[in-house]
Amino acid sequence: MWDALLSAGSQTLQPGVVWAVVCALPVGLLFGLLPGLSGLTAMAVLIPFVYGMDGFAGLAFLLTAHAVVSTGGSVTAILLGIPGSPPNAATVVDGVPLRNAGFGGTAVGAALTASAVGGVFGALVLLVLLPVLRPVILMFGPPETFLLSLMGLTFLAAVGAGSPAKGLFAGAFGIFISFIGYEPVSGVPRYWFDYDYLLDGLRLIPLALGLFAIPELVALASGGSLEQSKGDLPGKQLFDGCKAVFSRMGLVLRSSAIGSIIGIIPGVGGETAPFVAYAAARQSDKNPERYGTGIIEGVIAPEASNNAKEGGALVPTLVFGVPGSSGMALLLGAFLVLGLQPGPNFLRDHLDIGLGLVLILAVVNVLAAGLMLALTPLLARVVNVPPRLLVPFLLTLALLGAYSTENNMQDVLFTFVFGAVGLACVRFGFNRAALLLGFVLGPAVERYLEIALNIYGPAFIVRPICLILIALMVIALAAPKLTARLRRRPA
Template identity: 40%
Template structure:
C-alpha cells in the first residue's frame, strides 16, 4: 500500500499531469467566484475534453476543479453576501457582516486557512480508509454491487432537497434515458428505431452539458448586468485571519471531521454541510452573542467542513461506485470515459489511480489556497464584469465540447434539447442531479441485476451483504431526512434571531 502511495505521487509529478492539476485549480477558482455556477458546471465544461487524455491527467484536472471551488466560492459569500455555491451559504452569516465593517480581508484569510487545513484532513481521511476498505470490498459480488447501485438511487430523495417527489420523477426519467441504445446484457437495441446515432445510447457528456451548463448561461444572460451589483473593499487583516484559524485549531479539526463524516453519506454533501457545522459551532460555543453579527468562528467552522467534505464524498464514489454528490457523478462519468469501472475493482486494478486522486486532492487544496490569497484583489473584481462578455466564451466551450463527441449534427440537436429540458426543470423546481445519477446508474443496475439472477436465482436476496446494504440504505434515507429537517429548523431559528436583532437595531436608530 505504501509503495502504491509513493508511486502515485511520482505519477502525478509528471509535468503534463501537474499542469492539468494547475489548470483544474484555475478553472475551479474562476467558476467558484461566479455565483450560481459551482463545481458541477465546471466539471461538465471540461468533460468533453477528457476523451483521449491520460487517465491520471484527466482525474487530476477534475479533482483540481472540485477541490478549488469550495475555497473560491468564499469570495462572493464574504464580499457580496451572495452564496458562491450551496456549500457557502452559512459563511454569509458572519463573513458578510465582517466585510461590511471593513474586515473582509480578515474573514477571507480565516476562511482560506481553514479551507486548506480542512482539505488536507479530508485527503488524509480518504487515504486512511483505503487500506481498511480493501478486504471488505474484495468480498463483493454482483448482488452486493447491484445493491450499491440501489443505495445510490435511494439517496436521490436527499439530493432533491424539499422536492423528493419531483426528484424521484427525474430519477425515473434518467433511468429510462439510460436504456436507450444497446442493452448491456443482450444483443439488442432499444428505443433507437432506425436512427444509428442512438445505437450507442445517449452521450453522458451532452446530457450533462445540456442539463447544467445551458440553463445557467440563459438565466444569467436574461438577468443582464454583472453577476455582482457592487464592490466592497477588502481592508486589512489577512495575517490576523490566519492567526484566528490557528487559534481555533480544535474548532477546525472538529468540523473537518464532521465534514468528512457527512460527506461520506451519499447525497448529503454540500446541501446541508455548512448549516450543520454553523449550527454546531453556534450551539457549542460559550459566547454565541456575536454569531450572525461577524464572529470569525462562524466563518471558520463551515469553511473547514466544506473543504474536508471532498475527501468524504470521494469515499462512496471511489470505493462503491455510488456518487457521493452530484459533482461526483461527473467524476464517475470521467472514469467511465477512461475505461475505469468505479467501485470495488478500483482497489485492485486501479489502486495507483485511487492514490493519484488522493494526492491531487491534497495538492489542489494547497495550490488553490495560495492562489486565492495571492490573487484576492483581481479575482474579486471578476465578479463585477458584465456577464455578456463572459457568456460567449462559455457558450463556445459548451458547443465545441458537445460537437467533439461524435461530430454528428445530432450532438448539437440533443445538446439544445437537453438544455431546454434543464431550463424547464429549473423553472419547474425539479432537481436536475437525480436525472443525471439515474442516467449513469441505469446500465450498471441492469447489468448487476441480470448477473445476480443468472448466478444465484432469487437466493441472492438472502445474502448477508445484500441484507446489510439494504438496511444501510433504509437507515441513511431515514437518518438523512431527519438530519436535514433538524438542520433546516436550526437555520430558520438562526435567521429569525438575526432578523430580530436587525429590527431592534433599526428601532434603536430611529429612536
C-alpha cells in the first residue's frame, strides 16, 4: 500500500500530469461559473483532448475538470442567484438571502472553503475505503438504493424556508412531473400527449434554470438590483467566510460524510447530496427556522457535500467499473480510451493509479477553492454591473446553457415554462428546492422499488441494511419533533 502511495505521489508530480491539471482547472471552474454547463458537459468537451495523452495525465485532466465544476457553480449561485450547475441549487436557498443582506463575500468565502474541505474529505474517504469497500458496496442492491432515495424524499419538508406544507406540496409536484416519459421498468410512455420531447421526460437543466434563473432575471428586469456588500471589503468578508467554516467543523464533516455516502451508491443521483446535507443540517440545528433566511450553515452544508460526493462516486467506478453518475460514465469511457479497464481487478493491477486519482482529487479541490478565492473580488464586481446590461447577458448564458445539453430548442422553450413555475413559487412562497429534489428523486424511488419488488418481493424490507435505513429514516423524521418537545419541557 505504501509503495503504491509513493508511486502515486511521484506520478502525480510528473510534469505532464501537473500540466494537465493546470489546464483543466480553469476550464472546470469556467463551466461551473456558467449557468447550465455542467461537469458532464466539461468532460464531454474535453474527452477528445485526452487522445494521445499519457494514461494517468488524461485521467487527471478529466477528473480535475469534472471535480471543480461545483466549486465554480457556488459563486454563481450566491452572487447571481442562478445555480452554476444543478447541485448548486441548494446553495441558492441561503446564499441569496445572505447576498441580499450584504454578506455575499462571506457566503462565497464559506462556500469555497467548505467545497475544499469537503473535496479533501471525499478524497480521504476514497483513500481509506478503496481497498476495503467492495463487500460493502455489494451489499447495496436495488432495495437499499430505493430506501436511500426514499430517505432523501423525507427531507423534502426540511429544504429551505417557509411553510413545510407548501414545501411538501412543491416536492410532491416535483415527484409527479418526474414521472412524465417512459416508465423505467415496463417502458410505457406516460403523459406525453404525442409530444416527442416528453417521451424522455422533462430535463433537469432546463428545470433548474427555469426555477432559479428566470425569476432572478425577472426580479432584476423589474428594477431590482444585486445587493452590494455592506461596508466590509470583499477580502475581509471572504476571510470571515473561511473562518466560519473552520468554526463549524462538525457540520462540515457531517455534510461531507453525507456527500461521500450518497456519491458511493450508484443510482441515487449526485444532485441529491447537497439537499440531503442541507436538510440534515437544518434538522440537527437548535433553531431550524433560521434556515432559508440567510445563515452561513445553509451554505456550508450543501457545498461541503457537493464536493465530497465526487470522491464517493469514484469508488464504484474504480472498484466495479459501474459509474455512479453520468459524469463518471464518461470518465469510465476515458479509462477505456486510455487502455485501462476499471473493475474488480483494477485495484490489484493499478492501485497506484487509483491512489493517484485520490491525490489529484484532494489537490484540485484545494487549488480550485484557492483560485476562486483569489478571483472572487474580481467576480464580485458583477454586482456593480447595471441590471440593464446584466439581464441580457445572463439570459444569453442561461438559454445557451439549456440549449447546449442536447442541442434542442425545446429545452429553451421548457426553460421558460419552468420559469413560469419558478415565478409562481417565488410569488406565492412555494419551495423551489423541494420541487427540484422531488424531481431528482422521484424516478429513482420508482425504478428501484419496482426492481426490488420483482426480485425479492415485499420481504425486501427485512434485509439487514434496509432495516437500518428504515430506522434511520424514522429517527430523522421523529428527531426534530422530539428535540423540540424536550426543549419545551421545563427544567
